Amino acid sequence: MTTPAPAIELKGISKAFGPVQANKDISMSVARGTIHGIVGENGAGKSTLMSILYGFYKADRGEIFINGKPTPIPDSQAAIRAGIGMVHQHFKLVENFTVVENVILGAEDGALLTPSIAKARKLLTELSEEYGLKVDPDAIIEDLSVGHQQRVEILKQLYRHADILILDEPTGVLTPSEADQLFRILERLKEEGKTIILITHKLREIMEITDTVSVMRRGEMTNTVRTADTSPAELAEMMVGRKVLLRVEKAPAQPGDVVLKVDNLRVVRGGVERLKGVSFEIRAGEILGIAGVAGNGQTELLEVLGGMIPAQGGSVTLHNEAIDLTGKHSDGQTRRARGIGHVPEDRQDEGLIMAFEAWENVAFGYHKDPKFNSGMLMNHAAIKADCADKMARYDVRPPNPRLPARNFSGGNQQKIVVAREMDRAPDLLLVGQPTRGVDIGAIEFIHSQIIALRDQGKAILLVSVELDEIMGLSDRIAVMFDGKLMGERLPSETNENELGLLMAGVTDTRTEGAA
Amino acid sequence: MDFLTVLQILDSTVRLATPLLLACLAGLWSERAGIFDIGLEGKMLAAAFFSAAIAFTAGSVWIGLLAGIAASMVLAGLHGAASITFRGNQLISGVAINFLAAGLTVVIAQTWFQQGGRTPQLPSDARFANVELPGAATRIRDIAQQGPLGQIYSELISGHSIIVYAALLIVPLTWWALYRTRFGLRLRAVGENPAAVDTAGISVVGLRYAAVMIAGVLCGLAGAYLATALNAGFVKDMSAGRGFIALAALIFAKWRPWYALSACLLFGFFDAVGNRFQNIQLGELVVPVQFMQALPYILVVIVLAGLVGKAIPPRAGGEPYVKER
Numbered sequence: 001m002t003t004p005a006p007a008i009e010l011k012g013i014s015k016a017f018g019p020v021q022a023n024k025d026i027s028m029s030v031a032r033g034t035i036h037g038i039v040g041e042n043g044a045g046k047s048t049l050m051s052i053l054y055g056f057y058k059a060d061r062g063e064i065f066i067n068g069k070p071t072p073i074p075d076s077q078a079a080i081r082a083g084i085g086m087v088h089q090h091f092k093l094v095e096n097f098t099v100v101e102n103v104i105l106g107a108e109d110g111a112l113l114t115p116s117i118a119k120a121r122k123l124l125t126e127l128s129e130e131y132g133l134k135v136d137p138d139a140i141i142e143d144l145s146v147g148h149q150q151r152v153e154i155l156k157q158l159y160r161h162a163d164i165l166i167l168d169e170p171t172g173v174l175t176p177s178e179a180d181q182l183f184r185i186l187e188r189l190k191e192e193g194k195t196i197i198l199i200t201h202k203l204r205e206i207m208e209i210t211d212t213v214s215v216m217r218r219g220e221m222t223n224t225v226r227t228a229d230t231s232p233a234e235l236a237e238m239m240v241g242r243k244v245l246l247r248v249e250k251a252p253a254q255p256g257d258v259v260l261k262v263d264n265l266r267v268v269r270g271g272v273e274r275l276k277g278v279s280f281e282i283r284a285g286e287i288l289g290i291a292g293v294a295g296n297g298q299t300e301l302l303e304v305l306g307g308m309i310p311a312q313g314g315s316v317t318l319h320n321e322a323i324d325l326t327g328k329h330s331d332g333q334t335r336r337a338r339g340i341g342h343v344p345e346d347r348q349d350e351g352l353i354m355a356f357e358a359w360e361n362v363a364f365g366y367h368k369d370p371k372f373n374s375g376m377l378m379n380h381a382a383i384k385a386d387c388a389d390k391m392a393r394y395d396v397r398p399p400n401p402r403l404p405a406r407n408f409s410g411g412n413q414q415k416i417v418v419a420r421e422m423d424r425a426p427d428l429l430l431v432g433q434p435t436r437g438v439d440i441g442a443i444e445f446i447h448s449q450i451i452a453l454r455d456q457g458k459a460i461l462l463v464s465v466e467l468d469e470i471m472g473l474s475d476r477i478a479v480m481f482d483g484k485l486m487g488e489r490l491p492s493e494t495n496e497n498e499l500g501l502l503m504a505g506v507t508d509t510r511t512e513g514a515a
Numbered sequence: 516m517d518f519l520t521v522l523q524i525l526d527s528t529v530r531l532a533t534p535l536l537l538a539c540l541a542g543l544w545s546e547r548a549g550i551f552d553i554g555l556e557g558k559m560l561a562a563a564f565f566s567a568a569i570a571f572t573a574g575s576v577w578i579g580l581l582a583g584i585a586a587s588m589v590l591a592g593l594h595g596a597a598s599i600t601f602r603g604n605q606l607i608s609g610v611a612i613n614f615l616a617a618g619l620t621v622v623i624a625q626t627w628f629q630q631g632g633r634t635p636q637l638p639s640d641a642r643f644a645n646v647e648l649p650g651a652a653t654r655i656r657d658i659a660q661q662g663p664l665g666q667i668y669s670e671l672i673s674g675h676s677i678i679v680y681a682a683l684l685i686v687p688l689t690w691w692a693l694y695r696t697r698f699g700l701r702l703r704a705v706g707e708n709p710a711a712v713d714t715a716g717i718s719v720v721g722l723r724y725a726a727v728m729i730a731g732v733l734c735g736l737a738g739a740y741l742a743t744a745l746n747a748g749f750v751k752d753m754s755a756g757r758g759f760i761a762l763a764a765l766i767f768a769k770w771r772p773w774y775a776l777s778a779c780l781l782f783g784f785f786d787a788v789g790n791r792f793q794n795i796q797l798g799e800l801v802v803p804v805q806f807m808q809a810l811p812y813i814l815v816v817i818v819l820a821g822l823v824g825k826a827i828p829p830r831a832g833g834e835p836y837v838k839e840r
Contacts, residue, residue, distance in 0.1 A: 054714075055716075056714075056838065075716065076713070076714055076715070076716040077716035077717075079716075080715075080716050086714070088714065090710075092708065092710050092711040092713075092714040092715075093708065093711055094703075094704045094707045094708045094711050095707065095708065095830070096707060096830075097703075097704065097707070101700060102711070104700075105700060105701065105704050105711065105712070105715050105717075106701070106712070106715025106716055106717050107715070108697040108700070110697070111696055111697050111698070112695060112696055112697070113694075113695050113696060113697060113699075113700055114695065116697070
């Protein structure tokens with residue numbers, strides 16, 4: 001080839017789901033052997049566009065060219081034949097199958113399995129050496145870590161001879177070090193001449209690894225630029241359509257009296273000790289951030305403080321008064337009455353009832369408040385008025401109290417929960433993953449609300465797996481590993497490396513971190 | 516109890532376990548692909564009726580067998596359409612099939628034969644004859660003369676209908692197909708995570724229909740066996756809950772073929788014992804025949820409650836597959 005054709009070229013792709021125009025006249029071109037990023041807020045149409053490229057949906061209009069040749073992609077089989085592989089955000093693996101079974105599924109060599117498996121095992125070994133993707137071919141998927149499961153997904157695509165690899169939000173489930181390993185693998189793949197499309201909303205990743213980047217907003221592709229020529233702030237502005245503060249602006253904390261004191265708290269769940277004697281305190285006007293890889297006891301910490309599960313030992317005091325951890329007053333409602341607000345980690349399962357309307361969701365937990373009731377009956381008019389008022393002040397869109405919770409976007413669902421829990425200015429606010437799956441614009445808003453509450457002199461316990469968020473918001477940081485706190489750090493005196501090591505259970509980092 | 520009596524009970528175990536085994540394997544195929552099937556009972560019943568009715572009319576048991584299988588496959592197709600194409604509730608569809616079969620068989624039987632909702636007694640060429648293996652003695656008097664090995668051969672191994680041998684052969688065949696072929700790998704995958712199959716570019720709908728239709732064929736065999744081999748004609752509700760016992764056996768077997776064989780033999784054994792020992796005299800107390808007939812069902816409950824341990828069904832079982840956005 002004298003002038004190499006682009007690996008992928010899209011011309012005028014449009015796709016509508018009913019009245020919603022998910023993709024509007026999108027054209028894009030990605031050169032062979034490059035990493036191309038696609039950024040955009042939730043619902044901007046990134047996933048739809050990639051699903052069209054992978055044959056999951058059929059475009060209403062438009063053409064796809066692969067290596068310069070017009071290539072219609074009516075189904076995933078055609079995409080695979082065209083050399084396109086996709087690693088979905090939620091892995092498409094059969095969890096109780098082995099690695100090699102998952103890899104050959106759909107790409108078997110014949111009607112009998114034994115020869116296919118033997119061949120795949122050999123090829124897997126070669127591929128894993130070639131690209132540094134070490135995985136045991138006979139391991140069962142559900143026994144593997146999330147990072148290794150993702151490797152299986154990548155191997156699956158390489159086994160199908162994919163030249164073009166689409167990765168949808170690949171780092172959302174990874175620890176920082178796993179994400180680094182993934183990036184090294186991607187760079188290796190790029191060197192081997194593979195073309196990679198990376199969909200993400202994390203601008204840091206775009207800057208770190210991509211060659212070019214396209215921005216999508218409301219179904220349109222608004223810009224395509226070379227990564228070297230742009231900046232995170234510029235990309236954020238292109239995504240949201242206005243200037244966005246990427247860094248949280250806050251004054252130094254002015255801690256007051258101790259609000260929450262947790263002493264030697266223990267929780268056993270499912271026969272496993274999830275909290276192994278956790279102690280800390282939070283003062284008024286201060287944010288304590290708990291960092292850690294998901295599943296190290298943070299969930300249990302929030303749930304036990306929020307009154308959702310009982311503790312097996314230890315004590316908790318709020319303003320020096322003991323909180324009942326096991327008795328009949330150990331429930332969410334009593335905690336809320338004591339002035340503890342709780343934004344749970346999982347807004348769809350614990351924060352909201354998705355089938356209920358916004359106004360009903362806004363009253364939950366506070367539904368016994370006299371102003372929401374008239375005699376024995378609930379005062380619907382009052383609740384709806386309260387909801388409309390909160391929606392206006394917390395910028396929930398669309399501001400319609402009668403809309404079921406599931407019809408709001410992730411960011412606006414979270415704003416409904418935040419409005420309910422923060423508007424009463426609780427003395428202690430428990431916040432879990434406040435911005436998981438939330439747009440940049442909404443992240444900025446929720447962060448500023450948390451800071452505002454702190455500045456009112458309230459105590460805040462922030463649990464997040466996003467290190468950026470922990471570093472940006474917290475006044476003090478504690479890292480949780482295996483049910484224990486690994487010591488505290490001040491954000492000004494630590495860095496992501498040190499926190500990352502603590503998250504992995506390595507404690508001997510003081511010298512490096514303090515330097 | 517002499518050796519020959521034990522052999523006779525085991526012989527009867529094999530006969531009674533066969534319809535259970537076929538239905539259980541039918542359920543295994545369907546549920547391994549993620550389609551729950553509580554309509555095994557109804558499919559068996561429909562197959563029992565149509566095999567007997569057509570065998571009687573045509574005078575050929577083989578045509579009867581085909582008719583039974585066809586009837587069962589029609590109901591299986593209905594279940595597939597409801598639960599795969601239209602993504603309905605699989606349990607409700609199964610219940611509907613059971614009711615449909617229970618009602619329709621009796622109504623059609625009454626219309627065709629006017630014998631109170633049953634088919635006429637089948638003549639011998641409309642029934643499956645017992646296959647006498649070479650060298651086996653057939654008369655009880657001759658068998659009693661043989662040594663133990665000869666008795667096992669003549670009484671237990673020889674002298675069953677062809678469907679019994681076919682059912683026993685389908686066990687290793689099912690195992691082989693599920694665990695050693697591409698089709699089996701894909702079928703098991705679709706019962707665990709259909710999204711993985713879909714993204715691999717394979718048709719989820721096609722695989723699930725294939726599984727449901729295989730279940731239809733096996734239920735058809737089971738039903739035909741009931742009416743044209745185990746009995747000589749169709750009577751109302753003759754499947755007598757075997758479809759549900761087969762489901763219990765499937766859970767007991769944790770959805771695995773060889774375990775399914777053991778579970779069905781166990782339940783068949785309960786049945787055989789119940790049939791053999793009626794009105795047992797224990798001193799003054801007479802155990803009523805009704806109790807002995809209920810015994811297999813009681814034992815099924817005890818086995819399921821006490822012995823199963825943790826049975827994990829295929830993970831996508833019961834859920835219609837919808838492409839996610």
